[in-house]
Amino acid sequence: QVQLVESGGxxxxxxxxxxxxxxxxxxxxxxxxxxxFRQAPGKEREFVAGINSMRxxxxxxxxxxxxxxxxxxxxxxxxxxxLQMNSLKPxxxxxxxxxxxxxxxxxxxxxxxxxxCWGQGTQVTVSS
Numbered sequence: 455q456v457q458l459v460e461s462g463g464x465x466x467x468x469x470x471x472x473x474x475x476x477x478x479x480x481x482x483x484x485x486x487x488x489x490x491f492r493q494a495p496g497k498e499r500e501f502v503a504g505i506n507s508m509r510x511x512x513x514x515x516x517x518x519x520x521x522x523x524x525x526x527x528x529x530x531x532x533x534x535x536x537l538q539m540n541s542l543k544p545x546x547x548x549x550x551x552x553x554x555x556x557x558x559x560x561x562x563x564x565x566x567x568x569x570x571c572w573g574q575g576t577q578v579t580v581s582s
Contacts, residue, residue: 455480456478456479456480456481456554456571457478457479457480457573458477458478458552458553458554458571458572458573458574459477459478459573459574460474460550460551460573460574460575460576461474461475461476461477461576462474462576463550463576463577463578463579464577464579465579465580466542466579466580466581467580467581468542468544468580468581469541469542470542471538471540471541471542472578473537473538473539474490474536474539474552475534475535475536476534476535476536476537476552477532477533477534478533478534478535478552478554479533481554481556481571482556483528483530483533483554484530485507485556485557486554486555487504487505487507487554487556487557487558487559487563487564488504488505488528488535488552488553489502489503489504489554489555489564489565489569490502490504490526490535490537490550490551490552490553491552491567492548492550493548493549493575494547494548494549497548499567501517501564501565501566501567502516502517502520502524502526502537502550503516503517503520503524504559504561504564504565505526505527505528505535506558506559507557507558508528508530514526514527515561515564515565517565523539523541523542524538524539525538525540526538535552537550537552542580543580544580544582545580547578548577548578549575549576549577550575550576550577550578551572551573551575552573553567553570553571553572553573554570554571555568555570555571
């Protein structure tokens with residue numbers, strides 16, 4: 455059974471930082487592309503960042519609104535993907551989800567919500 459478990463969410467002041475983690479089990483993590491998405495109440499799920507398997511030498515992909523502030527990374531030895539979030543803004547408060555999909559994904563596919571597996575999400579709250 456595939457499981458994705460996010461952690462690291464919480465309350466942070468505007469301008470602050472958080473590091474989210476997503477531990478994956480039940481699939482061959484090293485062969486999976488990973489993505490982070492977020493969804494605020496009343497809004498559609500939004501792409502945040504995506505990264506291919508380390509087998510592929512393609513740089514990570516980011517949503518336009520987070521470029522330069524967020525960093526996605528992965529540790530295949532720990533079956534974990536991370537999202538470092540800096541300079542957080544109040545409008546970025548949302549539930550953050552990680553997702554997995556086997557194979558190589560183009561930048562467009564990384565940003566698409568058509569992933570095979572999703573975590574339960576972790577809440578990020580940003581106070582102004």
